[in-house]
Amino acid sequence: MKCPFCGKHNNRVMDSRLVRDMTTIRRRRGCMSCGRRFTTYEKIEEQAPMLIKRDGRREAYSREKLSKGIFVATQKRPVPVADIEAFIESLERHLQETGLNEIHTTEIGERVADFLKRVDPVAYVRFASVYRQFTSLDDFDREIRGLDFCSGSVIDDGKCGQLKQ
Numbered sequence: 001m002k003c004p005f006c007g008k009h010n011n012r013v014m015d016s017r018l019v020r021d022m023t024t025i026r027r028r029r030g031c032m033s034c035g036r037r038f039t040t041y042e043k044i045e046e047q048a049p050m051l052i053k054r055d056g057r058r059e060a061y062s063r064e065k066l067s068k069g070i071f072v073a074t075q076k077r078p079v080p081v082a083d084i085e086a087f088i089e090s091l092e093r094h095l096q097e098t099g100l101n102e103i104h105t106t107e108i109g110e111r112v113a114d115f116l117k118r119v120d121p122v123a124y125v126r127f128a129s130v131y132r133q134f135t136s137l138d139d140f141d142r143e144i145r146g147l148d149f150c151s152g153s154v155i156d157d158g159k160c161g162q163l164k165q
């Protein structure tokens with residue numbers, strides 16, 4: 001690391017500490033030539049994978065786009081924003097862990113669909129109708145029939161009753 005004052009390369013690390021959300025290391029360095037001190041930051045490289053779209057085109061993964069899609073589907077539905085954020089976090093963690101450079105948009109779409117199916121059937125159908133590009137009302141109907149509205153947590157908070165009316 002080049003000293004910003006004298007341009008020499010011999011310096012040593014005096015102190016290292018994690019800052020921000022534990023993803024950045026701040027280092028205080030001392031120049032052995034001029035004796036001055038300076039600070040460097042080391043960040044974990046964020047590997048945003050490329051998305052492979054249905055038509056084969058590629059596009060950089062965008063958290064903004066993904067959350068927009070989920071927020072549209074969950075509009076006016078009782079889905080806590082914190083749950084959506086936690087889902088996106090876990091999805092991104094998964095993407096980081098797999099270390100893949102490329103991922104099909106369909107895989108992300110399926111994960112979103114699974115998540116919405118768990119938290120809110122209406123949001124799920126909304127999302128699925130766009131995501132799976134239903135071409136006819138039959139498709140839509142089949143998807144709704146396929147949903148078990150009265151299973152698991154859905155019935156607990158009374159949503160099942162509302163949907164049946």
Ligand SMILES: [Zn+2]
Pocket residue numbers: 003004005006007008031032033034035036
């Ligand atoms: Zn120096």
